[in-house]
Amino acid sequence: MSFDEVAIKVSGVSKIYKMYNTPADRLKDLFNVSKTKKRHQTFSALNSITFEVKKGDTVGIVGKNGSGKSTLLQIIAGTVTPTSGKVEVFGKVVALLELGSGFNPEFTGRENVYLNATMFGISRESIESKFSEIESFADIGEHIDQPVKTYSSGMFARLAFSVAIHMEPDILIIDEILAVGDAAFQAKCVSKMRQLKDGGVSLLFVSHSVDAIKSMCHSAILISHGNLVDQGSSEKITNHYLAMIRDEMNQYNSDDSIQNDETIEEITSIDASSSFRYGSGLVSFRDVHMANENGEPTKAYEFGEQASIICTLYSKEKVTDINVSFLVRDITGIDLFGTTMFDEDITLVSLEKQEKRTIRFNFPIWLRQGSYSVSVAVNRVTDRDYSDVFLYEQIDGASAFEVIRKIDRPVHYKVHFPIRIETEGGLYDK
Template sequence: MSSNEFAVRIEGLSKCYHIYDRPRDRLKQFVLPHARRFAGKSTQNYFKEFWALRNVSFTINRGETVGIIGRNGAGKSTLLQMICGTLSPTAGSVEINGRVAALLELGAGFNPEFTGRENVYLNASVLGMSRSETDAKLDEILSFADIGNFIDQPVKTYSSGMYVRLAFAVQACVDPEILIVDEALAVGDIGFQYKCFKRMEALKKKGTTILMVTHSTGSILEYADRCIVMKNGELVADTTDVLAAVLAYEKGMILSQAEAVENVKPQNETLAATAFSVPDLQRIQQTGIHREVDEKRFGSARAIIEKMAVIKSDGTPLEEKPMVKAGEALTFNFTLLVAEEIKEAVLGISLSRAQGGDVWGDNNIAAGQPFHLKPGKYYIDYKVTLPLNAGDYLIHCGLASLDNGQREELDQRRPMHKIKYWAPREQGGVLYAPVKVSFKESADK
């Protein structure tokens, strides 16, 4: 590596796009300003300006692992594309010090007609490697990708998982000085994601600079030395206090989700608290959806789960302190609206990993507490302590009727919310159960 201390230096970086309302406005913009200037008249623009990035400056030192977070449209991917040189800035400068390997989007840089093996050599040559250097790395790349005989098939026949396996294998196995990963690993299975992060840990130990964009702030907490937060194309935070940055970001995300749902009101807002009809509840069910977590909601709506709040052990809502410590007691507070009598109701809750797979679940019937619901409004608390490992989890809730042994789905909400756990140290698996180690040397020599 160069003796310089920085790997990436950004100064005043901005990117502006021209947005045209109609196709003919693009033609007007191409012709009319030139004609008006030639005639000595003032010009006008036929487009709107959209600043995807505005006046961003920072320096990343060699060997740092930097997480970049922000909502969709915050400018994260635009920033990485300009760092990689695949996008030109409107203003500002980018200075790179080292070989860059980037995984920006699925299959980027692959020729779909080439085989996987041919694309390995193509990508490696783009990264500045000679054929002999690639030959020396080929077995390592193929072993990491683990796609078997498909390596000699055209990549246009690959699944999304096979694409990302091969793409990451090439980028990570060529010993880059700067590795950039933009959410591409999200399409891989959980086993491959774990394998990738272990590879990134090995690269980090070797001194590789890593920039990672991901919506999994758990990964940011686990791997990043520093966190950059983007919002509306601007840099709003740049700190080595990664936990504080993630807490602030998660709090904003949860509050925005709550606002989106709270702003959805039933059409008849004058309903008394104890007078709900099934059509009223159906309207609430159809409109009260958490789109940020891609909620799927269905059921007859004779009774519904209007709200579910998570209260932490110190009495504060999750919105105020959006990180949950492993083993911390939680209260799930449900608000139910009931239009018709439900003689035997079951209210269930479960948690799954963000990548899929339930890790915990329970309901009132299993807990020995049957519910007989009459028309009206109910508040129900579920209290539980979950020793979960650090990571992102989804909360799923469901309300059903078991009258006469026949199950009727009343209101299924999958998922309804998300929740993030953190633990004092890294462990494998889902449960956080640290071992206590005793070590004693034998007295026998």
């Protein structure tokens, strides 16, 4: 990547914090009292992180709480100094890292707008010309002239986001701040971020919503325990992240009768290069394929045709309460539709040792022309809130299919549902 294409370059960044038992120990360490005595422990928040963000790109950062995401963003924003490594930023950075950062709680919303403009080197005249836009986007009404310490978290988020996007950023960093807003505000923010992205602004985006990451971001990085575990397309990384979460759920819900270290046997009918497969492997998929209404294998459908996903299961041991599910995603990785046997109140499966069983999902193709992928999963579950779910196997990208154009039935949206349309009225007699 050439120098003029880079917005952010992170090179071998580490951050180590000293942890003290008491404030007195911190003070003694500061003044080097008795150097031979160790008064602190160390905590590595980040370990040699390296990646680049291209200008105009949108990169998501995913990971569990405490993984180091916020520390990384603070270092990139310049509010925290790395212990080692280097961060190079090319352009003006505006960061929304936490509610209240950069705002004086005693000042009114209006006064804080001008305060932030001064911090970012924007003249009073320039911000005055934009103030009506900032006020309109924030949409907090007369509260704009009240001290921000009286604001709710939602009002704070509205004003903070509105101020940030009007500060003419080259790089916008957002750390989960949108989660405090209502649904309408979140939708407006996402729309504005798309507009900024189309205008060439680089976005670094942290969210626990995998759909938001897949929808907003070209690529993503996964951080765990301060380490950069994986980087790549947003779909690949969010799948990896969900796999980590599900593996942890397996460990939490495991019992002595389940052997989690079993090797998952190879599946010859699934392309390993295009699928992502994980789980304990006690129950696994031996075959997953698409078929037409006659049961014939196919990978292309017209709008309105009947489709089937046919899954063949194999169990290494006797198991009960087996639930199978499927999920259809578009080419960007966005979840479109799917279901589970459990959700549909279908009797769950019991399998004997070394038994095979076929499960078939049938549905009409109500999709726009394009490419789609199918993910499948098999788990054990009995509680309606899925609190006891144990994942045997999930395969993301287990199969794929195309919806081809049907000349006499255009579909303008991603998914079509049958709609009943009624008209009323007639000529108006004056």
